[in-house]
Structure formats: structure tokens, C-alpha cells
Amino acid sequence: MNRSESWQVFRVLKRSRRQKKMLLYRKSFHTLYDPVVFLYAGVMAVILFFISLDWLKDFTPFFQTLEKRALMYLPFLPLAVWVRACMAAFKDSSLPFTSSELHLSLLPHSRRDILFYLYREKAGKTLLLAAVLLSSAGCLTPLSSAFILLFLIVYGVSLLFEVWIQWRLYSTPWYIKLVLAAAGGMVITAGYTAGSFLGLVIGTLVWAAAASSACFYYYEPSWGRIAERNDAKVWNLWLVNQVTNVAVKPPRRFTAAVQRRRSSWFYPKRLYDRIWLSHGKESYNYLISSLTAGVLIIVVVPLQVDWMIFLTVPLAAFIFVEVSTSIFHNFFKQPTVFRFIPVEDEQLALTYVKWMNPLLVIYGCAVMVIQGMLGFSLVSSCIQALAIACWTGYDLKGSVLEEMKKVNEESFYPASWNRLAGYVFTAAVMVYPPSVLLLIVFFLTRGGFRLNIRRKRTL
Amino acid sequence: MVLRVENCSVEIGGNPILQHVNLQAWPGEILALVGHNGAGKSTLMKTMIGMRGKLSGLIKIQQESMDDHLKNYKRLFSYIPEEPLLFSELTTRQHFDLYRRSYSIDEDIFAARVDRYMDAFEITDKKDDYPEALSKGMRQKVQTICALLPDVPVLFIDEPFMGLDVYAGQYLEEELIRRKEQGMTIILTTHQLDKVKALADTYVMLKNGSVSSSGPVESFERLERREHK
Numbered sequence: 203m204n205r206s207e208s209w210q211v212f213r214v215l216k217r218s219r220r221q222k223k224m225l226l227y228r229k230s231f232h233t234l235y236d237p238v239v240f241l242y243a244g245v246m247a248v249i250l251f252f253i254s255l256d257w258l259k260d261f262t263p264f265f266q267t268l269e270k271r272a273l274m275y276l277p278f279l280p281l282a283v284w285v286r287a288c289m290a291a292f293k294d295s296s297l298p299f300t301s302s303e304l305h306l307s308l309l310p311h312s313r314r315d316i317l318f319y320l321y322r323e324k325a326g327k328t329l330l331l332a333a334v335l336l337s338s339a340g341c342l343t344p345l346s347s348a349f350i351l352l353f354l355i356v357y358g359v360s361l362l363f364e365v366w367i368q369w370r371l372y373s374t375p376w377y378i379k380l381v382l383a384a385a386g387g388m389v390i391t392a393g394y395t396a397g398s399f400l401g402l403v404i405g406t407l408v409w410a411a412a413a414s415s416a417c418f419y420y421y422e423p424s425w426g427r428i429a430e431r432n433d434a435k436v437w438n439l440w441l442v443n444q445v446t447n448v449a450v451k452p453p454r455r456f457t458a459a460v461q462r463r464r465s466s467w468f469y470p471k472r473l474y475d476r477i478w479l480s481h482g483k484e485s486y487n488y489l490i491s492s493l494t495a496g497v498l499i500i501v502v503v504p505l506q507v508d509w510m511i512f513l514t515v516p517l518a519a520f521i522f523v524e525v526s527t528s529i530f531h532n533f534f535k536q537p538t539v540f541r542f543i544p545v546e547d548e549q550l551a552l553t554y555v556k557w558m559n560p561l562l563v564i565y566g567c568a569v570m571v572i573q574g575m576l577g578f579s580l581v582s583s584c585i586q587a588l589a590i591a592c593w594t595g596y597d598l599k600g601s602v603l604e605e606m607k608k609v610n611e612e613s614f615y616p617a618s619w620n621r622l623a624g625y626v627f628t629a630a631v632m633v634y635p636p637s638v639l640l641l642i643v644f645f646l647t648r649g650g651f652r653l654n655i656r657r658k659r660t661l
Numbered sequence: 662m663v664l665r666v667e668n669c670s671v672e673i674g675g676n677p678i679l680q681h682v683n684l685q686a687w688p689g690e691i692l693a694l695v696g697h698n699g700a701g702k703s704t705l706m707k708t709m710i711g712m713r714g715k716l717s718g719l720i721k722i723q724q725e726s727m728d729d730h731l732k733n734y735k736r737l738f739s740y741i742p743e744e745p746l747l748f749s750e751l752t753t754r755q756h757f758d759l760y761r762r763s764y765s766i767d768e769d770i771f772a773a774r775v776d777r778y779m780d781a782f783e784i785t786d787k788k789d790d791y792p793e794a795l796s797k798g799m800r801q802k803v804q805t806i807c808a809l810l811p812d813v814p815v816l817f818i819d820e821p822f823m824g825l826d827v828y829a830g831q832y833l834e835e836e837l838i839r840r841k842e843q844g845m846t847i848i849l850t851t852h853q854l855d856k857v858k859a860l861a862d863t864y865v866m867l868k869n870g871s872v873s874s875s876g877p878v879e880s881f882e883r884l885e886r887r888e889h890k
């Protein structure tokens with residue numbers, strides 16, 4: 203078997219992987235992805251591009267000084283890139299060596315060749331990306347092409363080493379990575395403070411020698427672990443599994459004990475984001491009209507009768523919380539595909555709260571505006587806006603979690619009195635800003651309340 | 662002698678799993694590795710195919726030593742693992758094609774074999790399915806076909822009949838005998854002693870990581886009878 207055969211096989215594998223991934227993504231997301239969104243995004247991108255082009259013209263002198271300074275710091279670049287590799291090696295093996303590559307290396311293909319192909323591909327991709335980004339920066343900004351070229355060469359060469367270093371370091375114990383990263387950082391700071399070019403170069407060389415000897419000495423990849431990690435990364439497992447109900451990887455075992463750390467899996471959260479974005483799109487009108495109503499209540503009424511602000515602000519907050527909760531509740535009445543996915547309830551609810559929270563900024567702004575119109579001082583209106591935003595966010599979280607329990611038909615103590623108290627305190631803050639202290643004390647004690655309640659329930 | 666294992670020892674995480682194992686097989690021989698659960702059969706097999714590193718010892722197929730040129734060595738055998746090991750990105754048909762490329766199998770022989778085996782193992786209608794859409798037994802069948810495609814001197818099979826239905830098991834048995842008559846050496850592990858007696862020419866019994874007895878399969882029957890008494 204010659205090398206080119208292995209290369210052919212490798213390419214076939216990669217092509218099939220791409221095809222299957224496309225297939226899976228199409229299957230999973232056609233319910234959510236809308237070509238119109240892409241169209242809008244494209245148009246927006248073009249507009250933004252022209253705007254930024256115009257805007258960049260104002261920065262010509264800045265770029266000229268930037269060029270000079272960047273030239274000064276260029277000797278730092280390789281070491282900085284490698285220190286980045288040390289940090290990245292904690293989480294990522296850089297070469298996407300999956301169980302399929304492992305399997306391939308059991309057939310008559312050498313593992314070295316496969317690693318080399320992976321390296322070539324990865325390095326090529328990152329280099330290409332860097333080249334495209336830098337050359338477009340060169341076209342858009344008045345940076346000189348000689349500078350761009352020099353930068354690209356230095357950065358490119360460091361990148362070539364970075365991929366290799368990261369791959370090697372991934373299998374070393376954590377303290378090696380840490381020590382190397384710290385040493386690199388120290389050399390950089392020393393070079394920076396001493397301002398000595400020669401010292402920096404020598405430091406970099408010494409560091410590189412230490413790093414490569416560490417890489418050689420400790421190179422003992424645990425292939426099973428690497429493959430498992432990369433499988434998850436390459437196949438984006440959780441998400442696709444859940445949405446399409448297809449287990450991409452048949453269960454298998456290369457090593458006896460492969461520990462999975464569930465907590466570091468961020469895929470479920472991404473799924474929840476998608477769920478709420480799509481639901482938000484459906485409830486868009488409802489949401490917008492209630493927000494507008496709230497803002498109108500906050501702004502218009504006090505303009506007629508100014509003391510009404512004590513009532514309107516908590517009222518608007520209450521409306522917001524109730525509307526948000528009912529939108530949340532509606533989700534569970536609709537027959538969407540996501541209803542059939544096993545989700546972690548609390549996470550799902552919290553993700554919803556996360557997406558609703560930014561809307562509070564609108565209320566905060568409205569409060570600030572009306573306060574400004576009524577001639578309150580800036581400090582007090584800041585305190586008040588912050589208080590109202592915090593309270594609303596807090597109440598929203600509580601109500602949504604309660605709603606979740608209702609949906610699940612769990613028993614719980616509704617916190618009605620607490621909520622009422624909270625609104626009264628918010629109103630008090632509107633009357634007299636220092637009573638924000640009351641609200642803070644209330645927050646603290648209410649946390650205690652909740653604990654008590656939970657303890658009671660478990661008994 | 663086509664396969665030779667001399668004085669092979671293996672450790673996993675500091676624990677000795679195999680100790681000074683010796684084993685040899687001749688062309689056209691079926692050798693059965695037998696022993697209790699955890700005796701080290703699969704470990705020995707994984708060591709022989711280079712999936713697991715060994716502490717010491719020599720492993721040779723024909724003239725090719727595993728330590729000299731692993732890639733050439735790997736061209737001399739195919740392997741069916743305990744648990745099917747398939748590529749998630751390939752359909753059944755693409756698996757066969759990958760094996761054809763990897764072992765440089767002749768186009769005509771390949772086409773004929775694929776048709777014959779897919780027919781015999783009844784997976785013709787699954788040829789465009791990905792592994793996760795196959796049942797465990799079907800995956801086992803795909804894996805088995807893959808390993809049977811190339812004309813290699815040695816075939817390693819770990820528990821060949823696990824998960825196969827009766828017909829497929831029967832066919833595999835016949836096919837193994839056919840390939841053996843063509844001069845292939847087959848190393849298999851199994852817990853089904855009737856299969857050992859029906860198929861194997863020689864046996865090697867492992868006990869706690871070392872060879873406790875070995876020889877022609879007739880002596881295995883004698884040994885078994887003696888243990889029964």
C-alpha cells in the first residue's frame with residue numbers, strides 16, 4: 203500500500219462525513235431555519251459593510267500608528283500564539299482525530315499518515331482563514347501590503363507550530379500545560395518590560411526548546427479519550443440526536459473506562475435557545491404589543507399626572523411579568539416538535555428567562571426618560587431604573603419557575619404575598635430612592651424564605 | 662508457519678494481563694482461543710492486531726514482524742472485533758468500498774464477493790443505511806463481511822457467532838471452512854464449545870493471562886472429558 207492509497211481513503215472518509223453531516227443538519231433544522239432570515243442577514247451584512255467602509259476612512263492616522271506599534275510587537279507574536287496553544291490544549295486536541303480515524307488506523311493505514319493528513323488539513327484551513335482575514339483587512343484599511351505580508355508570514359509560521367504543539371500538549375498532564383503557558387507569559391512580560399529584542403528572541407527559543415522536549419517526553423496520547431472528545435465535537439452529538447432521534451454513534455468502547463463530564467456539555471443549552479427563539483418568533487406580536495403598552499403606561503400617564511409614576515412603573519413591571527409568563531405557558535399548550543424531547547425543565551425555564559431579561563432594558567430606558575422629563579436627578583433615576591429592572595427580572599424568574607411547576611403538576615407554595623411585598627417596595631423606591639435598601643433586604647430574606655419552603659417540601 | 666507469537670506480555674495500567682504467551686498457527690488452520698471471561702482472549706487478539714501495545718515479545722505474520730513495519734504487517738490480516746466497529750459516516754455499501762480501497766482488492770473479485778455475502782447475510786436491502794439504522798446483529802454482519810472481503814493470510818475473529826442469527830451463523834461457519842481450505846489461517850475466540858469442536862483444528866486455552874494448555878482439538882475433547890469426571 204502506498205501513501206496515495208491512504209490519502210484516497212482518507213479523502214473518501216472526509217467526503218462521506220461532510221455528506222452525512224449535511225444530511226443530518228437538513229433533517230434537524232429545516233423546521234427552524236428560514237431562508238428569508240438568511241436573505242435579510244445578507245442584505246444587512248452588505249449595508250454594514252459599506253457603512254464600515256465609510257467609517258474606516260476616519261481612522262487613517264490611527265492605522266498608521268497602529269502599523270508602527272504592531273511592527274514593534276511583532277517579535278512577541280509567535281510566543282503569544284504558542285501560549286494560546288497551551289491554553290487551548292486543555293480543552294481541544296486541535297487535530298480532529300475521531301473514532302473513525304482510529305478505526306482507519308486499524309486497517310492497513312499508518313496512524314502517522316492519518317495524523318499528517320489531519321495536520322495538513324487543519325493547518326491549511328487556519329492558514330487560509332488567516333490569509334483571507336488579513337488580506338481583506340489590507341484591502342479595507344490603509345495598512346501597507348508589506349506590513350500585511352510580514353504579519354502573515356510571522357503569524358502563519360507560528361500557526362503551523364501552534365497546531366502541532368496543541369496536539370502534542372493535549373495528551374500531557376495538566377501541570378505541564380500550565381507551566382509552559384506561565385513560562386511563555388513570563389518571557390513575554392520580561393521582554394516587554396525590558397524592551398530588549400534579543401532577550402525576547404532568546405527567551406522564545408528557550409521556551410520553544412522546553413516545550414518541544416515536553417511534547418516529546420510526554421507524548422502518550424490516550425486515543426480512546428481523544429476519539430471520544432472529537433466524536434462529540436465533530437458530530438455535535440447531543441443536539442442532532444435529540445432533534446432527529448437518530449443516535450449518530452452506535453455505542454462502542456475502545457478503552458475500559460472513558461469518563462464523560464456531563465457538565466461541560468453545552469449542547470442542551472443551545473437547543474433551549476433555539477426552542478425559545480422559535481417560540482419568540484411565533485409570539486412576536488403579542489410580545490411587542492404588551493411591551494408597547496407597558497412603555498406607554500410608564501411614559502404617557504405620568505406626563506399628565508406626575509405622581510402616578512409611583513403606580514405606573516410597578517404596574518408596567520407586573521404586566522410584563524404576567525405576559526411573559528403566559529407566553530411561557532402557551533409554549534406548553536402548542537404541539538411543537540420540541541414537546542417530545544426530554545428536556546431538563548429548570549434549564550429550559552431559565553433559558554427562557556435569559557432571553558426575556560434583555561427586554562427589561564427597554565423598561566429601564568423608559569423609566570429614565572420619563573424621570574428626565576419630570577426633572578428627577580440622574581442618580582436617583584439610575585437607582586430607580588436599576589431597582590425596577592432587578593425586581594422585574596427576579597419576579598419573572600420566580601413566576602416562570604412556578605409556571606413550570608404548574609405545567610408539571612407539582613405542588614408548590616405560590617409566593618403571592620412575597621410578590622405583593624416586592625411590588626410595594628418597588629413603588630416605595632419610586633417615591634423615595636433610598637428605600638432601595640428595603641428592596642435589598644427583601645431580596646436577601648426572600649432567598650431565605652425560598653430555602654425554608656424547599657426544606658419543608660422535602661420533609 | 663504463518664503466525665508466530667513468542668513470549669508476549671501485556672500490561673494494562675500496570676496490571677499484567679498477559680504473561681509470556683506463546684502461540685503459533687499454520688496455513689489452512691483454524692485455531693480457537695478458549696478460556697473463562699476475562700482470561701485475556703480479546704486482549705491477546707488486540708495485541709496481535711496492533712491495537713494494544715505489548716510489553717515484550719515478538720509477533721510475526723509470515724516474514725513480517727509487527728515491530729518492523731506495522732503497515733505491511735497490517736496488510737496481512739483482517740479482524741472482526743468483539744463489538745462491531747463501524748464508521749458512522751459510511752453506509753453499508755461505502756464500508757465495503759473503503760475496505761476494497763484499503764486492501765487493494767481486485768474490482769471483479771470484490772463485486773462478486775459483496776453480492777454473494779450481502780445475499781447470504783440478508784442485508785441487501787440495507788446497503789444504503791448508516792450504522793445507527795442497523796440492528797446490532799446487522800452491524801455484526803456488516804463487520805463480518807468487511808473482514809471477509811480481502812484475501813489475507815490471517816483472519817482474527819473475536820466471538821464470531823455472537824449476535825448472528827442461526828442462518829447467518831451457519832453460513833459463516835461454512836464460509837470459514839471454505840476459506841480455510843483455500844489456505845487462510847483463522848484465529849477465533851468463542852465460548853461455544855460445540856463450535857470449537859466442529860470448526861477448530863487446534864486450540865489454545867488461556868487462564869489468567871497465560872497459556873494453560875494447547876494442542877490439537879482432539880486433546881481438548883479429552884481434557885474436557887477429564888474435567889467432567
Ligand SMILES: Nc1ncnc2c1ncn2[C@@H]1O[C@H](COP(=O)(O)OP(=O)(O)OP(=O)(O)O)[C@@H](O)[C@H]1O
Nearest residue numbers: 457458459673678697698699700701702703704705
Ligand atoms: N481497557 C482495559 N482496561 C483495564 N483492564 C482491562 C481492559 N481491557 C481488558 N482488561 C482486563 O484484562 C483482562 C482480560 O480481558 P479480555 O477482554 O481480554 O478478556 P476475554 O478473555 O476476552 O473475556 P470475555 O470472554 O469476557 O470476552 C480482564 O481482567 C479485564 O478486566
Ligand SMILES: [Mg+2]
Nearest residue numbers: 702703704743
Ligand atoms: Mg473477549
